[in-house]
Amino acid sequence: MTHMPADPPRDDAVSPDESGSIDSSLTGADEHLLRAVDEGLRQLADCYQALKPPVGALDRLHERLARDAALGDDDLDWLAAAGPGIPRLDDEDR
């Protein structure tokens, strides 16, 4: 599903984690390790930021949007309900 959640659930700021208990290392991590984590995350973020989408990806998206526009929303609803395996337009054209 792709809808946004409606009402936020309760705050679990002091709740146990998924393992059922608060991690004993919560206050145990050394400050220099936390700084290393922060620095590493910053560098990872920079690495991702430098990446570019595959060549032609944006064109392929516009083509797909145009193809779906040609189908019309009613057709799209029908296709979605029909499930996978429905031939694409470009397959039919061959």
Added chain:
Amino acid sequence: MNDLALQRHKQSVERARSGDREAFSALVNSHYARVWRFLLKWVHNPSDAEELAQETFLAAWQRIGGFRGDSQFSTWLLGIALNLARNHRNRSPAMKEVELPEESLLENLLASGADPADLVADKATLIALEKALGELSGDLREVILLVRLEGLSLEEVSVLLGIPVGTVKSRLFRARDKLAGALAAHLV
């Protein structure tokens, strides 16, 4: 984004909401790269990220009439992308490793850096950190990716995940702590 660009962007959103495909195309051009990179952080595979980015914008077009502007358009888009990434991860957890192991991704990331000299931490540490991110529980991983790698504010993440800001903070705290623990093990 300067004031003029911001105004144009708002106008494009409004026009797209009323069914203007040209306006929506302009939004696609503005937001595509960010959505693709966002998805790559989840699926670690450029082709999968492209496929999911397509699904994101198709879904956005179908639902844009319901976008009320309570959040930024970009945050709303990332919410759609996040849901698709979650579904993808649940669908094919085993395939990801076969298609592109995380270390390979990081090799690509490091190779793509504009100036390798800027990379202060050594490659092995970054690989360990990326691996530790993948081993976090889903709720912790999502928060740290959204805040630290995507650069969203705590409030934006709160809206995106539908959880209170306090919960975002506590998950961030716990995630950071667990990553520090993993890093400590790596450095031993």
